[in-house]
Amino acid sequence: MYERKIPRNFHCGISIIMEIIGGKWKAYILYLVQNEIRRPSELNRLIPSATLRVLNKQLSELENHGILKKIIYPEMPPRVEYFLTEFGLLLIPIVNAMDQWGNDHGNTFRELIKTRPAELLTDNSANN
Amino acid sequence: MYERKIPRNFHCGISIIMEIIGGKWKAYILYLVQNEIRRPSELNRLIPSATLRVLNKQLSELENHGILKKIIYPEMPPRVEYFLTEFGLLLIPIVNAMDQWGNDHGNTFRELIKTRPAELLTDNSANN
Numbered sequence: 001m002y003e004r005k006i007p008r009n010f011h012c013g014i015s016i017i018m019e020i021i022g023g024k025w026k027a028y029i030l031y032l033v034q035n036e037i038r039r040p041s042e043l044n045r046l047i048p049s050a051t052l053r054v055l056n057k058q059l060s061e062l063e064n065h066g067i068l069k070k071i072i073y074p075e076m077p078p079r080v081e082y083f084l085t086e087f088g089l090l091l092i093p094i095v096n097a098m099d100q101w102g103n104d105h106g107n108t109f110r111e112l113i114k115t116r117p118a119e120l121l122t123d124n125s126a127n128n
Numbered sequence: 129m130y131e132r133k134i135p136r137n138f139h140c141g142i143s144i145i146m147e148i149i150g151g152k153w154k155a156y157i158l159y160l161v162q163n164e165i166r167r168p169s170e171l172n173r174l175i176p177s178a179t180l181r182v183l184n185k186q187l188s189e190l191e192n193h194g195i196l197k198k199i200i201y202p203e204m205p206p207r208v209e210y211f212l213t214e215f216g217l218l219l220i221p222i223v224n225a226m227d228q229w230g231n232d233h234g235n236t237f238r239e240l241i242k243t244r245p246a247e248l249l250t251d252n253s254a255n256n
Contacts, residue, residue, distance in 0.1 A: 016234040020237065023203065024151060087240060102141030
């Protein structure tokens with residue numbers, strides 16, 4: 001008979017950070033904003049697998065979660081840029097650790113998925 | 129006139145790890161599997177905001193990316209459990225750092241979003 005006690009504290013840390021950066025492109029967006037890529041169209045150029053609509057939605061969520069601050073410059077056409085808030089800056093060590101991990105293990109990952117049929121891999125076109 | 133040089137190496141580390149754990153619930157799934165929550169239905173109980181269909185899709189992607197190993201036990205009804213691969217274990221320090229961040233900054237985040245209207249926050253029901 002199958003039974004297992006589940007600790008109560010699972011809905012703590014990880015669920016909070018997933019609420020903030022759990023969206024498909026959010027950590028990527030933060031990484032790029034930190035590197036002064038601030039405009040939605042620029043972000044889209046560097047994340048072509050996502051649609052601009054999806055990126056704008058994730059930017060809004062990051063703004064509403066107090067991670068990014070949106071500045072609209074009174075120009076014609078209006079220019080929009082995103083900046084990290086003080087709270088958002090606290091996420092940067094995590095984002096950088098993620099980037100470092102990718103650099104350290106990217107080759108292993110590429111070798112590993114090379115042997116798998118393409119249809120098994122993530123469908124990036126879904127943009128979810 | 130707006131012009132900016134974009135470094136070429138942006139599509140390195142962060143894009144690789146986002147390919148692996150960029151899905152909305154993937155880091156959460158890895159955190160729970162590491163804590164011996166191995167069955168899709170159990171994971172769903174702890175991540176009720178996601179549907180079982182979405183969780184199964186993310187589990188399959190993690191399997192196809194060499195992060196998780198799926199074991200089907202020959203029972204009736206068949207029992208399915210997921211385990212971290214050797215490669216998947218390499219992600220655990222990142223996942224744990226994310227959990228730690230959430231524990232450290234959860235209260236600040238809760239205070240911060242308390243002042244915002246509910247409709248501005250992430251729509252968890254979307255399951256994307």
